[in-house]
Amino acid sequence: MKESYFREPVAHSEESIKQFRTIANNRIETLLRTRAPLDKLSTILGAEKFITVKKARSGASVIQFDIEGFVSDQIAKGTYLEIPTEYVETQEIILPPDPGKVLSGESEESARINRENIPRTKYAIEVLSEMKEPYSIVEGEVTSQMVRGKSYRMLIVPGLDKVLLVNDEGSNATFIIHQLSQVEGGWKAFTAKGKNELKKSAQVEVNFIMYLGDPASWKAKLKHLLTHGFIRQESRGILEKTSIQECERAPEGWKTPAALARELRVEYTTIASRFNLGIKNNPELFRRLKGTVHVYAHPDFTDMVASEILSREPAPGSWQVGSSLAERLNVSRHLISRIVAPYRELHPEWFRQHLDAVNKNAEYFHPELIAIIQQEIAKREKAPAGWVNKASLVRVSGVSFRMVARRIEKYRQTHPEWFHDYTAPATHEVIEQLHPDLADIILKEVSQYKDAPPGWVTNKNLAESLGVSERTVSAKVHKYRDGHPDWFLAYRGKKGRVFEHFHPDLIEIVSSEIKEFERAPEGWMPNGRLAHEIHRGTETIAKLVDEYRTDQPGWFHKYLNKSGNIVEHFHPGLIKIIRGRLEN
Numbered sequence: 027m028k029e030s031y032f033r034e035p036v037a038h039s040e041e042s043i044k045q046f047r048t049i050a051n052n053r054i055e056t057l058l059r060t061r062a063p064l065d066k067l068s069t070i071l072g073a074e075k076f077i078t079v080k081k082a083r084s085g086a087s088v089i090q091f092d093i094e095g096f097v098s099d100q101i102a103k104g105t106y107l108e109i110p111t112e113y114v115e116t117q118e119i120i121l122p123p124d125p126g127k128v129l130s131g132e133s134e135e136s137a138r139i140n141r142e143n144i145p146r147t148k149y150a151i152e153v154l155s156e157m158k159e160p161y162s163i164v165e166g167e168v169t170s171q172m173v174r175g176k177s178y179r180m181l182i183v184p185g186l187d188k189v190l191l192v193n194d195e196g197s198n199a200t201f202i203i204h205q206l207s208q209v210e211g212g213w214k215a216f217t218a219k220g221k222n223e224l225k226k227s228a229q230v231e232v233n234f235i236m237y238l239g240d241p242a243s244w245k246a247k248l249k250h251l252l253t254h255g256f257i258r259q260e261s262r263g264i265l266e267k268t269s270i271q272e273c274e275r276a277p278e279g280w281k282t283p284a285a286l287a288r289e290l291r292v293e294y295t296t297i298a299s300r301f302n303l304g305i306k307n308n309p310e311l312f313r314r315l316k317g318t319v320h321v322y323a324h325p326d327f328t329d330m331v332a333s334e335i336l337s338r339e340p341a342p343g344s345w346q347v348g349s350s351l352a353e354r355l356n357v358s359r360h361l362i363s364r365i366v367a368p369y370r371e372l373h374p375e376w377f378r379q380h381l382d383a384v385n386k387n388a389e390y391f392h393p394e395l396i397a398i399i400q401q402e403i404a405k406r407e408k409a410p411a412g413w414v415n416k417a418s419l420v421r422v423s424g425v426s427f428r429m430v431a432r433r434i435e436k437y438r439q440t441h442p443e444w445f446h447d448y449t450a451p452a453t454h455e456v457i458e459q460l461h462p463d464l465a466d467i468i469l470k471e472v473s474q475y476k477d478a479p480p481g482w483v484t485n486k487n488l489a490e491s492l493g494v495s496e497r498t499v500s501a502k503v504h505k506y507r508d509g510h511p512d513w514f515l516a517y518r519g520k521k522g523r524v525f526e527h528f529h530p531d532l533i534e535i536v537s538s539e540i541k542e543f544e545r546a547p548e549g550w551m552p553n554g555r556l557a558h559e560i561h562r563g564t565e566t567i568a569k570l571v572d573e574y575r576t577d578q579p580g581w582f583h584k585y586l587n588k589s590g591n592i593v594e595h596f597h598p599g600l601i602k603i604i605r606g607r608l609e610n
Contacts, residue, residue: 162182280323551598560608
């Protein structure tokens with residue numbers, strides 16, 4: 027039996043089933059219209075059997091998706107996987123490799139990389155589906171020089187103002203970015219940050235979780251972070267930095283928090299919080315399996331936790347858990363959480379912890395609070411017929427979000443009546459909607475984009491032809507934007523998507539500039555790689571090498587690094603000195 031986030035079949039009303047069928051049909055039809063990669067999506071969702079490839083009269087391959095078959099299969103299984111509102115393939119690398127994390131072709135190192143496929147994207151979609159949170163997918167690219175063989179995917183969740191960075195290959199971590207709207211550059215920012223830079227960034231609230239072989243535990247951690255928001259590193263999961271006695275093998279009868287959570291059929295976080303408290307007060311009751319992060323607890327402790335949880339009573343009949351209330355009212359849990367937040371201090375008695383129908387620890391709401399929630403949702407203003415939001419306009423137009431947003435802003439001051447905040451039909455979240463007249467204007471404007479003329483190429487194509495990174499090309503062309511705006515025009519590519527293209531004159535100039543830079547000679551090394559090898563910070567190394575700039579300018583030179591970026595490299599003689607000063 028396939029792993030499912032639902033521990034037991036979930037009973038759905040005829041109305042909710044009808045709604046699921048309608049939303050799934052609409053979203054798949056939208057994905058078909060926007061030429062989304064349905065073959066990739068079907069693989070993610072485990073729905074390959076509903077994909078067929080047929081030959082058109084022209085000889086081209088045409089992908090067909092059995093929408094009704096997929097929907098009926100989901101209803102029969104009771105899993106109700108949400109279809110993304112959008113699936114975009116970007117030419118950017120999501121989470122580009124940190125210094126030292128690139129390969130120069132096939133090597134012994136590349137052969138040792140863990141290539142096991144772990145369907146983390148599907149697990150994440152199962153969690154979002156259970157939470158009834160709409161999401162879109164952005165898939166990046168990889169190069170032959172990268173260690174990882176699969177791209178990270180972004181799952182953008184506007185209702186929670188978060189983005190997930192997920193990779194299905196090997197031991198890659200999953201990142202949860204909180205307050206995406208506050209991140210400068212939006213999701214594009216994560217095509218410029220490596221993993222280590224992202225973890226250390228003070229401007230981004232980010233958590234990351236590792237997959238330790240248990241899908242239920244991984245999903246529980248993800249759901250907890252999506253529901254409760256940013257959690258500081260030291261308070262996440264089992265206390266990793268606490269000194270716990272190690273053991274070669276798990277003692278007989280001792281259990282991990284994940285095993286106990288499965289046995290009691292409660293959330294992983296419910297057990298993890300008790301483990302953390304137990305480790306602080308009675309560390310002698312715990313053992314960590316040597317060489318791993320797995321923590322085991324003594325039977326006395328696990329029996330105590332089980333007794334406490336199983337003794338809890340079901341909630342009174344008139345009280346309701348937030349998830350079932352959200353489903354009944356057809357809104358997101360995030361909206362429910364926002365409505366009830368002001369009442370937590372005013373009426374703490376309206377919030378209680380009880381066991382739900384599947385024996386999970388859950389928060390229940392008092393009937394008076396439920397009435398307030400219903401009134402709040404009922405009075406929200408719905409958008410008139412024909413009004414659309416930006417995301418819908420992007421899907422229909424087939425151009426980028428940035429391009430649509432830039433065109434919309436031209437009309438904000440002259441036609442303020444074309445912009446209004448209404449509740450979204452599916453989630454009841456209040457978002458900006460656009461007047462039908464404005465939508466028609468934007469669609470007419472973007473429909474006039476033509477195919478790229480001969481000689482015009484995209485940033486990605488130019489980078490590939492020169493053997494450098496896209497960031498290197500972007501940095502080089504930027505200085506010509508103000509003086510030659512006609513060198514930067516949007517055209518449709520081969521797949522019908524609209525991208526910025528560069529004029530042949532600009533291509534010639536940039537190509538000439540980049541070709542002046544050579545690959546680094548043997549022994550030369552950039553700051554990042556040296557820092558990685560000797561396990562020191564780049565700031566520390568930068569301060570030391572600056573002492574030699576005036577007397578030894580020949581020890582500093584800009585070269586292309588292994589990932590195609592133009593960066594400063596250090597002479598082998600300088601590297602030897604720095605190693606000697608820091609390693610002794």
